[in-house]
Amino acid sequence: MSTALLVAAGVLGALVGSFLNVVVHRVPRGESVVRPASRCPSCGHAVRRRDNVPVLSWVLLRGRCRDCRTPISARYPLVEAGTAALFAAVTAVVGPAWSLPAYLYLAAVAVALALIDLDVHRLPDPIVLPSYAVALVLLTVASAGTADWWALLRAAVGAAALFALYAVLFVAKPGGMGLGDVKLAGVLGLYLGWWGWDALAVGAFLAFLLGGAVAVVLMALGRAGRRTRIPFGPYMLAGALSALAVAQPLADAYLSVVGLSPSA
Template sequence: MIALVAVLGLCVGSFLNVVAWRVPRGESVVRPPSACPGCGRQIRAVENVPVLSWLVLRARCRGCGERISAVYPAVELATGVLFVLVFLRFGLAWDLPAYLYGAAIAVALTVIDIRLHRLPDAIVLPSYVVVAVLLVTAAAGTGDWGALARAAAGGAILFVAYFLMVFAYPAGMGLGDVKLAGILGALLAWVGWGALAVGAFSAFVLGGAFALVLVVLRRAGRGSGIPFGPWMMLGAALGIGAGEQIFSAYLDLML
């Protein structure tokens, strides 16, 4: 099962490369078929095998020899690894599809946000519907309607919290972060309140630490814009993976 999930993740990662390139440009992710941006040569199926094709082609287009960015296999590998980690966390459970979907959009949004400092509505807004349907299905399958109510409340809480932060300090983050917060809040709160608390707090700790390192290394100044979306998603991953245990340990230490 782990091998199957890994292969699924690699294939999804290959598609996410298309999503990350085309969606910000307003292009279809279905048509036309993938082609080399240098010579326009259509990429054949045998040349589109995740990771392996990049290695066999030695990171160059077979037609014109233009270099193929290492970002492509990195996205595929990252998605494969994330899918395996999600499977190890949830197993063959009703809520597994929701978190596999969350991992997939996290990879695509991270690439886009790093490149363009944007979190496109074309990915974020439909994800509300997808995540809602998947969590409702999970609640129906398990009978845990309390978890669904907690997820809805968590999504609303994190959305409102980010909205208030943007309202108070617009230069700190964008509305894309606010919209993403609702999805992450729902996925975190489905796991538990501790996961929500750790996931939300970790985003600011990790993002702040990264910004501080850049300032110390003189790679950025106090006014430099740093995409916050990737840190939101990394914090959410920490909350989903170990948030309940971290929060429980924190309460034990304090009490």
């Protein structure tokens, strides 16, 4: 893996992360992510271009507005740095492949949706629904570039299967699963299905494993009860992204345990 590619992915991720801060703040409020330009919520002054450099500007300004010196939340540089790290990690897993743009888009959407779900317990349609079209376009390009049309068919099956699973859970246990989770499941099914059957199975399983583990910890700490609603979107997204890296090793390990060759 080229170091230059990983660095480029990290820089792109930091820039995207800066935009995602705007998305996370404005989309739940029904505001445009384009206009007006970013401003200090305290004094109203527009953020200067030189103060919009991801992470670095926050450090140089010592976490304060240049004009009114009001503290700026550390969440902003953390989102930028976190998105940079996630982009680099996804690039390391996917490599310089036709599918890389598709999975970088998934990484960006994952950051935005996870933060919004944690903030307001919603997965906004303006982000989730267009992601179906974007994913289909990018994965179609990836299949065309690799001449692997079976992967695109597998993606469609994965989307239908994961959507159906969450829809059944939504109907079977009202209140246990949000409709936004059902819509997101179809998007994740596209990406996991394109990657492989093992990724689809592992990604679906990891979502419930991670969500359940966090719920148990929160209850043990007294920060949640049996009736506390915990946003599930972040665990769906974390499970899907993790599956890209761990699905194949886990599948190979399972086949070895049952006495089959991983290539069988």
